[in-house]
Amino acid sequence: MSTRRFSAAVGGVAVILVLSACGTGGSVVGKSADQTNGRKIFQTTCAGCHILAAAGSQGTFGPNLDAAFAEARSEGYKESAILDIIHDQIKFPGQYPVRTNDPDFLKANMPANLVTGQDAIDVAAYVAANAGVQGFAQAAAVSGTNGKQIFLTKCGGCHTLKAAGTTGTTGPNLDLLSPPFPRVKKQVINGGSIMPAFKGVLNDAQINAVAKYVADHAGK
Numbered sequence: 126m127s128t129r130r131f132s133a134a135v136g137g138v139a140v141i142l143v144l145s146a147c148g149t150g151g152s153v154v155g156k157s158a159d160q161t162n163g164r165k166i167f168q169t170t171c172a173g174c175h176i177l178a179a180a181g182s183q184g185t186f187g188p189n190l191d192a193a194f195a196e197a198r199s200e201g202y203k204e205s206a207i208l209d210i211i212h213d214q215i216k217f218p219g220q221y222p223v224r225t226n227d228p229d230f231l232k233a234n235m236p237a238n239l240v241t242g243q244d245a246i247d248v249a250a251y252v253a254a255n256a257g258v259q260g261f262a263q264a265a266a267v268s269g270t271n272g273k274q275i276f277l278t279k280c281g282g283c284h285t286l287k288a289a290g291t292t293g294t295t296g297p298n299l300d301l302l303s304p305p306f307p308r309v310k311k312q313v314i315n316g317g318s319i320m321p322a323f324k325g326v327l328n329d330a331q332i333n334a335v336a337k338y339v340a341d342h343a344g345k
């Protein structure tokens with residue numbers, strides 16, 4: 126059993142949410158899941174209350190799922206753990222305090238068993254595969270100028286780099302690309318069509334540190 130606290134904004138209000146995989150609902154890791162069906166279910170049943178970039182949903186009644194799980198991923202949570210957290214949440218929501226007359230608290234809990242059986246597994250698998258993947262970069266703030274630490278927090282979710290032990294596949298494999306320092310620095314400052322720009326997110330010293338770390342270690 127593992128329990129971690131994450132903060133997430135609900136309706137613009139910061140609350141502390143507890144993500145727990147206690148196995149209360151039984152693990153569904155390894156069960157077959159149809160993510161195409163999961164995406165359909167998300168659109169019809171969950172999107173109204175939750176932001177999820179991959180689904181283009183904008184609901185703010187419940188927590189932003191990208192923010193919640195980007196933080197979980199940055200803490201090293203595996204997709205399998207996230208899958209069980211989401212599946213449990215569908216069966217046993219309402220682990221968070223509700224105070225209808227306090228703006229700092231949730232107004233209501235998520236209704237239990239919105240979907241059940243294979244549909245619950247499918248939608249949990251879809252959310253686990255997507256939540257926080259694109260929002261990874263924005264979610265966790267870094268302090269300090271340790272290039273490896275910055276890489277792990279801001280870049281590794283999307284990029285494979287053997288020296289850092291990361292296996293992200295949204296962006297190019299940096300070991301294969303082996304980019305020189307100026308190229309990395311330019312990319313980090315400006316971003317790309319998918320990659321976020323880090324100007325303003327990281328300071329100049331941090332940008333230099335992470336660019337140097339990548340240039341020194343890629344392909345080694």
Ligand code: HEC
Pocket residue numbers: 133142143144167170171172173174175186187188190193210211214215218219220221231233234235236239240248249252
């Ligand atoms: C009526 C609005 C509503 C709907 C519909 C809804 N949720 Fe939620 N969801 C919430 C609220 C409110 C919370 C936080 C409080 C709680 O657990 O009750 C929450 C919490 C969550 C969490 C935990 C996030 C965290 O940061 O701890 C997950 C995961 C989640 N919902 C997934 C889903 C999925 C998947 C669906 C569709 C099957 C769904 N939700 C449908 C309102 C909703």
Ligand code: HEC
Pocket residue numbers: 258259260261262276279280281282283284295296297302304308309312313316317318319320321323335336339
């Ligand atoms: C959300 C995913 C994501 C994150 C986070 C991310 N990248 Fe990228 N990166 C990409 C993608 C996708 C590309 C390919 C270009 C594009 O479309 O953005 C890319 C391209 C690159 C390139 C190649 C540029 C070139 O000239 O071809 C480098 C170097 C790079 N990223 C480094 C980094 C570093 C360093 C960080 C962290 C500060 C980072 N990336 C964070 C997704 C990401």
